[in-house]
Structures are given as C-alpha cells and as structure tokens.
Amino acid sequence: MKTIALVAGGPKEYLPKLTDYHHQNVTWVGVDKGVLYLKNSGLPIAYAFGDFDSISDREKKELTSSLPNISLYSAEKDKTDTELALDWALQQQHEKILLFGVTGGRIDHLLGNIHLLIKAISCKTNIEIIDRQNHITLFASGTYTIKKHKDLKYVSFIPISHEIKGMTLEGFKYPLKNCHIALGSTLCISNELIDELGTFSFHDGILLMIRSRD
Structure with a gap:
C-alpha cells in the first residue's frame, strides 16, 4: 500500500x-x-x-x-x-x-x-x-471490521458530528444495537474487543475511532 x-x-x-x-x-x-x-x-x-x-x-x-x-x-x-x-x-x-x-x-x-x-x-x-499511545482514525457512515490488537487494548468512538445514528457494535465487551449517540456523549469510550474481529456500523454522522494502549 x-x-x-x-x-x-x-x-x-x-x-x-x-x-x-x-x-x-x-x-x-x-x-x-x-x-x-x-x-x-x-x-x-x-x-x-x-x-x-x-x-x-x-x-x-x-x-x-x-x-x-x-x-x-x-x-x-x-x-x-x-x-x-x-x-x-x-x-x-x-x-x-x-x-x-x-x-x-x-x-x-x-x-x-x-x-x-x-x-x-x-x-x-x-x-x-x-x-x-494512540491510533486515531475518522469514519463516515458505513459498516467496518477491525482486528483485535495485542497492544491497542482500548477502542473508543467519539462523535464529531451533531449525532451518530444507528450505532451498532458487535464483538465488543460492551455491544450496542442501533443506538443514537449525541455530540458530547462519553458512552463509547474505553470499549474492548472480545472477539478477534469486531464490527461497528452507523447510518448517519461522522465519528472518531481511537485505539489506545494501557
């Protein structure tokens, strides 16, 4: 690449x-x-x-x-x-x-x-x-797959737009299903993958994914 x-x-x-x-x-x-x-x-x-x-x-x-x-x-x-x-x-x-x-x-x-x-x-x-300590990426609406990382234990999602609509997390310690997350919410901070592969999806908005070490 x-x-x-x-x-x-x-x-x-x-x-x-x-x-x-x-x-x-x-x-x-x-x-x-x-x-x-x-x-x-x-x-x-x-x-x-x-x-x-x-x-x-x-x-x-x-x-x-x-x-x-x-x-x-x-x-x-x-x-x-x-x-x-x-x-x-x-x-x-x-x-x-x-x-x-x-x-x-x-x-x-x-x-x-x-x-x-x-x-x-x-x-x-x-x-x-x-x-x-951190890897930071920005995502528009869609469905994404991420791999478990031995060093980057924590996975956080932070809204950048006014609202994230339909947030779903699968393969995570704290799953979500079709959840709306407002700008300023800390709901999705410090999650963890429990499966080797996890997916996150949302149908409207822009968010940051931050993967962090201990």
Missing part, C-alpha cells in the same frame, strides 16, 4: 519509533521541526514543508541547503504547516496517509490536527494519526 507519512514538530516524547513504520512504499515528509525528527531517525526525507519557526536559524539554513524538495512559507498564513503538507499529500492520491508529531503540546494544534481528518471523507483517503 502506497503511504505518505507526515512528521510534524509536536513534542518528541509523544512520537512512536518512526522506523517501525518504514517500508519501501512509504514517502516520508517533514513538517517544520518534524524534519529534524526524521533526520535524527535516519529516515529518507522526500519533501519538507513549513515556516520553520520552531528551529534555529542555523538548522533552517542547513535544511534549505541540503533538502532537494522543500516548501518554505511565511509564519503569517491562513493554514498551519501541517494542513499545507496534508493538502499536498492528498493531491498525490496515495492510499494511506499517516500523521506523526501532531499530538501533545498546545491543545489548539491538537484539536485542529484531529479535525484535519475530516478531509479524508471527501478525498476517500485513509488518514490516521499515530502517537506513542
């Missing part, structure tokens, strides 16, 4: 081991300080985006002279560096986009980055946020 992996400049302690996600079909993209994270991990940097206001002038000069594909932006702009990079990634029409370094730190950036997942719906591209 062709994948673009964007690494932004969120707190380093939230990053998983990036090399675990490297394979021949991954294109690595650095966003602002995330370029340094990629460089320090020894991963190939295909593209770089950002105003680079979170690194030193010396580091910025080294990057601009050593990276063949770098897009520099002013610090005063209408989109964050991460959104600019994600918009470019969506134009490449790859099957999957992974976002690293977009959690932790400032809550405004965190919430903004989570809402960027909404772009996946219109573009029909799988976009996933991954950090050291």
Whole structure:
C-alpha cells in the first residue's frame, strides 16, 4: 500500500519509533521541526514543508541547503504547516496517509490536527494519526471490521458530528444495537474487543475511532 507519512514538530516524547513504520512504499515528509525528527531517525526525507519557526536559524539554513524538495512559507498564513503538507499529500492520491508529531503540546494544534481528518471523507483517503499511545482514525457512515490488537487494548468512538445514528457494535465487551449517540456523549469510550474481529456500523454522522494502549 502506497503511504505518505507526515512528521510534524509536536513534542518528541509523544512520537512512536518512526522506523517501525518504514517500508519501501512509504514517502516520508517533514513538517517544520518534524524534519529534524526524521533526520535524527535516519529516515529518507522526500519533501519538507513549513515556516520553520520552531528551529534555529542555523538548522533552517542547513535544511534549505541540503533538502532537494522543500516548501518554505511565511509564519503569517491562513493554514498551519501541517494542513499545507496534508493538502499536498492528498493531491498525490496515495492510499494511506499517516500523521506523526501532531499530538501533545498546545491543545489548539491538537484539536485542529484531529479535525484535519475530516478531509479524508471527501478525498476517500485513509488518514490516521499515530502517537506513542494512540491510533486515531475518522469514519463516515458505513459498516467496518477491525482486528483485535495485542497492544491497542482500548477502542473508543467519539462523535464529531451533531449525532451518530444507528450505532451498532458487535464483538465488543460492551455491544450496542442501533443506538443514537449525541455530540458530547462519553458512552463509547474505553470499549474492548472480545472477539478477534469486531464490527461497528452507523447510518448517519461522522465519528472518531481511537485505539489506545494501557
């Protein structure tokens, strides 16, 4: 599966081991300080985006002279560096986009980055946020199957739209049948798969699925 992996400049302690996600079909993209994270991990940097206001002038000069594909932006702009990079990634029409370094730190950036997942719906591209403890994906209405994961024990579903209609969970510790879930509800937080495969379905709305470690 062709994948673009964007690494932004969120707190380093939230990053998983990036090399675990490297394979021949991954294109690595650095966003602002995330370029340094990629460089320090020894991963190939295909593209770089950002105003680079979170690194030193010396580091910025080294990057601009050593990276063949770098897009520099002013610090005063209408989109964050991460959104600019994600918009470019969506134009490449790859099957999957992974976002690293977009959690932790400032809550405004965190919430903004989570809402960027909404772009996946219109573009029909799988976009996933991954950090050291969580995997976050957004879903429009439909029926989906997920596998049990030995490390990601907890599965939570959080409404993003005003309401989730007809939510059904099968193969879970706490099943549901045709349940309506309002925005702001915590009903579907900290569920667990009891079968090797579980299904979730709903017929209207948009929700986040968050799979988390202990």
